[in-house]
Amino acid sequence: MNAKHKTLFLAIIAVIxxxxxLQAQNFPTGRQMxxxxxxxxxxxxxxxFIQAKKSKKTPDAQGFIQRWLLLEPIDxxxxxxxxxxxxxxxxxxTTEYFPGQFTVLPKKGEKVKVGEQMLTWHALESxxxxxxxxxxxxxLHKQTYGVLxxxxxxxxxxxxxxxxxxxxxxxxxxxxxxxxxxxVILSGDRRMVMDDCVSPxxxxxxxxxxxxxxVINGPGMSDFCVRFLDEKGEPVRxxxxxxx
Amino acid sequence: xxxGIKISGITALLSVILTGTVAAQIGKPFxxxxxxxxxxxxxxxxxxxxxxxxxxxDGWTWNSGAVRPGGGVAPDAVKIGDRYYISYARxxxxxxxxxxxxxxxxxxxxxxxxxxxxxxxxxxxDGIEDxxxxxxxxxxxxxxGRLWCCYGTYFGYIRLVELDPxxxxxxxxxEAINIAIDCEAADLEYxxxxxxxxxxxxxxxxxxxxxxxxxxxxSRNVTGPYLDNMGRDMLTGGGKxxxxxxxxxxxPGHFGRFIxxxxxxxxxxxxxxxxxxxxxxxxxxxxxxxxxxxxxAGENLREGTYEIExxxxxxxxxxxxxxxxxxxxxxxxxxxxxxxxxxVPSQELADVIDTWPTGNIGVRIGDxxxxxxxxxxxxxxxxxxxxxxxxxxKIVIAGTERALAATADAEVITVPEFTGAPEQLWRIxxxxxxxxxxxxxxxxxxxxxxxxxxxxxxxxxxxxFDMNSDNSKWNFRAH
Numbered sequence: 237m238n239a240k241h242k243t244l245f246l247a248i249i250a251v252i253x254x255x256x257x258l259q260a261q262n263f264p265t266g267r268q269m270x271x272x273x274x275x276x277x278x279x280x281x282x283x284x285f286i287q288a289k290k291s292k293k294t295p296d297a298q299g300f301i302q303r304w305l306l307l308e309p310i311d312x313x314x315x316x317x318x319x320x321x322x323x324x325x326x327x328x329x330t331t332e333y334f335p336g337q338f339t340v341l342p343k344k345g346e347k348v349k350v351g352e353q354m355l356t357w358h359a360l361e362s363x364x365x366x367x368x369x370x371x372x373x374x375x376l377h378k379q380t381y382g383v384l385x386x387x388x389x390x391x392x393x394x395x396x397x398x399x400x401x402x403x404x405x406x407x408x409x410x411x412x413x414x415x416x417x418x419x420v421i422l423s424g425d426r427r428m429v430m431d432d433c434v435s436p437x438x439x440x441x442x443x444x445x446x447x448x449x450x451v452i453n454g455p456g457m458s459d460f461c462v463r464f465l466d467e468k469g470e471p472v473r474x475x476x477x478x479x480x
Numbered sequence: 481x482x483x484g485i486k487i488s489g490i491t492a493l494l495s496v497i498l499t500g501t502v503a504a505q506i507g508k509p510f511x512x513x514x515x516x517x518x519x520x521x522x523x524x525x526x527x528x529x530x531x532x533x534x535x536x537x538d539g540w541t542w543n544s545g546a547v548r549p550g551g552g553v554a555p556d557a558v559k560i561g562d563r564y565y566i567s568y569a570r571x572x573x574x575x576x577x578x579x580x581x582x583x584x585x586x587x588x589x590x591x592x593x594x595x596x597x598x599x600x601x602x603x604x605x606d607g608i609e610d611x612x613x614x615x616x617x618x619x620x621x622x623x624x625g626r627l628w629c630c631y632g633t634y635f636g637y638i639r640l641v642e643l644d645p646x647x648x649x650x651x652x653x654x655e656a657i658n659i660a661i662d663c664e665a666a667d668l669e670y671x672x673x674x675x676x677x678x679x680x681x682x683x684x685x686x687x688x689x690x691x692x693x694x695x696x697x698x699s700r701n702v703t704g705p706y707l708d709n710m711g712r713d714m715l716t717g718g719g720k721x722x723x724x725x726x727x728x729x730x731x732p733g734h735f736g737r738f739i740x741x742x743x744x745x746x747x748x749x750x751x752x753x754x755x756x757x758x759x760x761x762x763x764x765x766x767x768x769x770x771x772x773x774x775x776x777a778g779e780n781l782r783e784g785t786y787e788i789e790x791x792x793x794x795x796x797x798x799x800x801x802x803x804x805x806x807x808x809x810x811x812x813x814x815x816x817x818x819x820x821x822x823x824v825p826s827q828e829l830a831d832v833i834d835t836w837p838t839g840n841i842g843v844r845i846g847d848x849x850x851x852x853x854x855x856x857x858x859x860x861x862x863x864x865x866x867x868x869x870x871x872x873x874k875i876v877i878a879g880t881e882r883a884l885a886a887t888a889d890a891e892v893i894t895v896p897e898f899t900g901a902p903e904q905l906w907r908i909x910x911x912x913x914x915x916x917x918x919x920x921x922x923x924x925x926x927x928x929x930x931x932x933x934x935x936x937x938x939x940x941x942x943x944x945f946d947m948n949s950d951n952s953k954w955n956f957r958a959h
Contacts, residue, residue: 318686365716405717407662425683425691427634427662429717456634461716 281360281375284368288344288359292476298430299463299471300365301389301447305342305479308355309373309383314454317425320409325423328384329411329450338416341446342388344479359479366405366428369451369458383458387449391464392476397440399467402447405432406460410451414438419447428459440464440475503871504729504754506864509534509542509763513554513615513665516736517748517765517868518564520587524868526736526748526763527555527566534763540866542763547589549596550580554665554734558618560627565648566596567629569614575635576607579616581648602650603631603641610636611656615734619668619675620645621702628702630677633664638679638714640668640703659704660714663695665734669775674698676775677706677714678722680733687759690731690752695719696775709774723747723766723777728755732764732777738868743911743947745770746869747777765869767910778910780870783859784958785878790845791915791953792934797884799853799877799894800842804832827851829879841894843884845938850959852878858956861905865921872905872921874898886920890930890942915953917945 293303310333314320332338334348334355342348344359358376362368367387373380402419404412407428411421412435420435451460464472511528517539518525525546527533530553533546548555548566555568563583571577582599605613612635619628627645632638638660642651660666663679670676676698682691697706697714705713712718723732731752738746745768754762767778788797806827829852836853848854855878860871875884876898883898884906898904905921918932923942931945933952945952 316686318683318689427681427717429662429719430712432717457636 279375279377281372283363284371284375285360285362288361288479293361293478294476295463295471295473296365297473298365299465299473300430301391301462301477302362302365302367303389303477303479304360304362304367305344305388306358306360306367306369306372307342307348307386308353308358308376308378309369309380309385310350310355311353311379311382312384312452313382314452315382317408317454317456319454320424320426320452322421322423325409325411325421325452328452329421333384333386337386338413338448341390341480365430366459366461369453369460370456373458380458381453381455383453385451385458387447387451387460388479389447390478390480391440391445391447392478393440393442393445394474396442397464397466397472397475399437400440400472401437401465402435402462403431403465404434404449404460404462405429406449406451407456407458408451408453410449410460412447412449412462414447415441415445428461430461430463431465434465440472503756503860504751504762504764505536505540505542505869506866506871507536507541507543510544510757510760511763512750512761513734514736514748514750514763515555515557515566516618516667517738517746518557518559518587519738520564521591523588525557525587527557527568528750529553529555538866539765539868540871541864545589546587547594550582550599552580554615556617556667556736558620558627560620560645565618567602567616567618569616569631571614572607574607575605575612577605577613579603579613579629579631581616581629581643583648598648600647600649602629602643602648603639603656605636611639612636613639615665617665617667619670619702622670626702628668630659630666630668632660632666634662637661638663638666638677657703658715659706660697662717663714663719667735667737668702669737670702671770671775672773674700674773675702675706677704678735678775679714679719680735681719682731682733684731684733684752686731686752688730688753688755691725692731692733692752693724694722694732694735694749694777696722698773720774722775723749726779729753729762729764730755737768738765740868740909743913743945744909744917745912747775767869768912769910769914770912771914778914780910781858781873781908781916781956783857785855785857787848787850787854787957787959788856788875788918789848789955789957790934790937790940791950791955793845793937794848795845795934795937796848796854797843797856797940797954798846798851799836799882800844801832801836801853803849804835804851833880838896840896841882843892843894843940845934845936845940848957856884858908861900863900863905865905867907870908873908874900874904875906886923886930886942888924888926890923890926890928892920892932892940892942911947911953913953915955917952918954919945 342357405428513529514526524536534542535545536542552570582596616631627643637658639656665680708718708720729751732749736748747768753759769776769778857878886903902922907919930942933943935941
């Protein structure tokens with residue numbers, strides 16, 4: 237029984253959606269948590285994100301990249317995620333929504349206009365291995381369903397690294413580029429699983445490498461996780477992550 | 481019986497090395513989110529979303545009739561002492577939900593003892609937190625008697641709470657623990673020192689396009705971490721496949737486990753769509769196998785023609801008839817290497833059947849030679865009878881109606897014509913190691929439950945089943 241089915245069921249028994257108002261939660265994530273969870277009174281992206289710092293940041297112990305520039309969600313209505321075929325998402329992700337979408341490294345606080353929406357780039361660090369886009373949108377009072385997110389980060393490599401792979405999990409479909417080249421695409425109604433889809437062998441050049449990603453979702457929680465794997469399948473950790 | 485699984489005599493005659501279909505269940509097994517199957521006073525019960533559920537007299541034919549108050553979604557069940565505890569969830573708006581537990585002394589709605597009592601809320605979600613408290617699943621830990629309940633869906637975490645096995649209430653002060661993400665319909669099991677978290681991934685509720693599938697992780701501790709075969713924590717989305725779509729059924733979800741006896745286990749689920757049943761959501765019951773410490777969905781034997789191989793030595797069940805040599809002799813020496821190559825025809829039934837007695841013929845086990853007296857056509861019995869998760873089978877020599885049968889002296893023979901007598905019906909259970917147990921529905925003039933056994937390399941008999949002996953195990957080979 238998933239959320240969609242449950243919602244239908246609730247509709248049948250005439251229970252109207254309530255309680256999705258202005259409250260958010262405020263409990264620590266991780267294996268242990270308290271229950272019942274206290275309702276908070278102010279929406280916030282905490283504790284899922286902190287503002288990105290300027291200090292050196294490496295991937296976490298498993299190699300996941302936690303520092304990202306995230307654009308507030310683009311309105312992309314989809315009542316179901318079953319439409320996310322390869323051709324659909326390739327078209328959705330190669331559409332230009334804002335100038336410089338595939339070329340410019342956005343700046344923290346920069347605004348872009350997408351249709352009638354004025355959206356802001358946020359420089360954030362996820363407190364989890366994954367980037368919870370649903371919480372990002374919810375905490376900022378933005379729409380959470382029927383959304384398309386853009387994410388950008390900069391990987392600084394101390395040397396050229398050949399034959400690495402970008403490993404991605406996302407909810408729902410997503411597409412990822414390294415230095416302007418398509419790296420990996422995740423089609424379908426996906427749940428986020430670490431290392432779900434892995435790119436062909438790539439080269440991280442010495443110095444700056446730009447990762448761009450786009451995640452699309454209809455109903456449900458949106459999130460992603462990204463890391464690089466070396467030739468032995470081990471996480472690449474001797475890189476640093478910045479947003480400039 | 482569904483028309484799709486009926487097999488006519490003509491078809492049977494023509495079927496050689498054919499693997500056919502097998503129904504999920506028969507009757508009207510329509511259900512979504514079935515609870516773990518419970519046995520109560522000789523009947524089987526499972527409860528589903530929306531209240532109510534299914535009842536079966538034999539475990540094969542299922543129809544509506546089970547009663548569960550409270551409505552809501554996705555119940556589970558566990559028996560503790562003389563009580564059947566049922567959990568289910570009710571939504572209160574959006575992702576705000578509550579898990580309730582109640583109990584009854586019988587599941588038979590016609591019994592005067594029937595009636596659910598002491599409904600209590602054991603968990604909830606506030607609609608905002610990273611959890612939606614639906615889809616509860618019980619675990620009564622056989623090692624210490626503690627009662628656990630997991631719950632949750634794609635909206636955040638799967639969580640685990642501890643309940644009091646005497647009351648079903650939440651243990652005071654117990655804190656919920658996150659044990660998985662991005663799944664739903666979770667269930668916990670214990671086996672051989674491992675705790676298993678079985679959960680459903682994929683898309684629900686989209687009929688034949690539902691991508692629902694059941695995955696598993698395991699842990700040495702009930703509280704996790706639950707890791708898959710690649711070492712991935714289910715908190716990072718890990719999970720090893722247990723069951724996905726197959727044949728004409730799509731989107732299995734909502735795992736439940738039923739231990740029949742040592743070596744014989746079943747798993748229940750629903751299929752989002754059974755294409756042979758209007759594409760409706762139906763109950764599925766399959767053998768549950770354990771391979772290298774991991775649960776794997778087995779498969780009921782499909783109708784077809786098979787070698788029946790003894791696990792003891794690898795010899796195969798055959799008629800006690802004269803071995804008929806194929807034409808030709810030594811073919812390997814002194815032949816012209818340049819002679820034209822052409823196939824040698826197989827020995828066919830018509831080549832040998834006139835050499836067979838017309839009455840009862842004994843059965844032995846011999847080295848398999850792909851000969852007609854070694855090929856058995858197996859089909860679901862025409863009377864639609866069955867047992868938990870499977871139909872009784874008719875077993876005949878391929879191309880004939882010569883049927884395998886149990887005798888009153890607990891031996892096995894073949895009779896010239898299948899009559900449908902109960903001693904000619906066979907229960908075939910895939911065992912937890914993937915081999916099979918073959919049992920006659922009855923042994924004439926006996927109430928003993930006996931199985932087909934290899935008492936010698938070449939000699940079958942009927943005797944008590946022993947999971948620890950290869951004498952008790954068989955394989956079906958479709959060549």
